Amino acid sequence: MKLTFRWYGEGDSISLGYIRQIPNMSGVVTAVYDVPVGEAWSERSVKKLKSLCDESGLEMEVIESIPVHEDIKTGDGRRDYYIENYCKNIRTVAASGVKCVCYNFMPVFDWLRTTMHHKNADGSDSLAYSHEDFLKADPANLHLPGWDESYSAEELQGLLKKYAGISHEQLFENLVYFLNKVIPVCEEVGVNMAIHPDDPPWDVFALPRIISNEADLDRLFAAVPSVRNGLTLCTGSFGAGRGNDLVHMAAKYASQGRVHFLHLRNVLWTDDCDSFCEVGHLSGAGSLNMAAIVEALVENGFDGYVRPDHGRNIWDEGGKPGYGLYDRALGAAYINGLFEAIEYKRNK
Numbered sequence: 001m002k003l004t005f006r007w008y009g010e011g012d013s014i015s016l017g018y019i020r021q022i023p024n025m026s027g028v029v030t031a032v033y034d035v036p037v038g039e040a041w042s043e044r045s046v047k048k049l050k051s052l053c054d055e056s057g058l059e060m061e062v063i064e065s066i067p068v069h070e071d072i073k074t075g076d077g078r079r080d081y082y083i084e085n086y087c088k089n090i091r092t093v094a095a096s097g098v099k100c101v102c103y104n105f106m107p108v109f110d111w112l113r114t115t116m117h118h119k120n121a122d123g124s125d126s127l128a129y130s131h132e133d134f135l136k137a138d139p140a141n142l143h144l145p146g147w148d149e150s151y152s153a154e155e156l157q158g159l160l161k162k163y164a165g166i167s168h169e170q171l172f173e174n175l176v177y178f179l180n181k182v183i184p185v186c187e188e189v190g191v192n193m194a195i196h197p198d199d200p201p202w203d204v205f206a207l208p209r210i211i212s213n214e215a216d217l218d219r220l221f222a223a224v225p226s227v228r229n230g231l232t233l234c235t236g237s238f239g240a241g242r243g244n245d246l247v248h249m250a251a252k253y254a255s256q257g258r259v260h261f262l263h264l265r266n267v268l269w270t271d272d273c274d275s276f277c278e279v280g281h282l283s284g285a286g287s288l289n290m291a292a293i294v295e296a297l298v299e300n301g302f303d304g305y306v307r308p309d310h311g312r313n314i315w316d317e318g319g320k321p322g323y324g325l326y327d328r329a330l331g332a333a334y335i336n337g338l339f340e341a342i343e344y345k346r347n348k
């Protein structure tokens with residue numbers, strides 16, 4: 001596996017120098033952040049990122065993400081223009097050595113929590129989702145932690161209205177339409193597309209979601225069979241869905257060669273419905289058996305990019321919720337240990 005770390009570009013308070021010092025770190029996962037969603041990234045911006053990484057001794061082989069414009073998801077008039085830009089972006093990043101692009105196809109919200117500061121018993125805090133609190137949210141007057149600055153009230157209502165007429169079937173067809181244009185470019189330039197699952201893996205506010213479980217993935221891979229069409233196995237996102245058998249899914253998609261990118265984090269299911277909180281990465285901290293998941297991956301030939309996903313906020317670090325240095329670095333150390341132990345045992 002290749003261990004990576006998400007880096008939010010030059011505006012990130014965590015420096016490449018710090019990232020470089022995490023044991024076994026091979027590279028960063030990053031993106032161009034100052035271009036509106038759907039527009040083309042300049043070669044200059046991508047090359048700048050690449051040279052910053054080079055100077056720090058880190059690779060830049062994974063982009064997370066090239067965001068998909070809502071018109072592509074809704075299938076509206078300008079989708080072909082945005083898909084063309086998307087293909088251009090794939091060519092641009094491939095020219096700088098990128099091998100994997102993480103993206104998602106979630107309408108409007110690409111993650112959703114009800115608090116960014118859930119207090120854990122150990123004094124740390126983390127992101128959490130309470131189904132009870134979620135049900136109290138009023139779609140006509142939405143205020144969601146982490147989202148209030150992303151859309152104006154009018155924009156949000158406009159988008160929600162647009163999606164009111166879009167079924168799961170339609171959204172899926174729009175995803176296939178998009179991939180049928182994008183995957184041939186990926187084949188040409190040697191880039192893997194890694195779709196990120198819905199987070200959490202169910203519909204929110206009547207917005208359709210189509211990458212929530214094994215059946216969804218099977219349907220996607222049957223519709224666009226190229227192995228360039230793969231996934232980001234995000235254990236925390238799929239793992240919030242209690243019907244998802246992560247060990248089975250890890251084994252199945254790794255053996256198909258479709259796990260291009262791995263997000264490792266644990267979640268703790270906190271009640272009898274859908275509530276969960278984000279916890280430390282190791283198995284004992286949450287509801288997922290991380291060792292069994294990684295073992296299933298390794299035994300089925302997984303050799304791709306891995307990154308520690310969201311961490312807790314510990315040691316009074318502050319900063320971007322879920323994306324501090326400390327707990328993600330602890331997660332990285334744990335991930336190194338898991339892989340080393342499993343690979344050692346296997347190769348003995």
Ligand SMILES: [Mn+2]
Pocket residue numbers: 196234236237263309
């Ligand atoms: Mn993830």
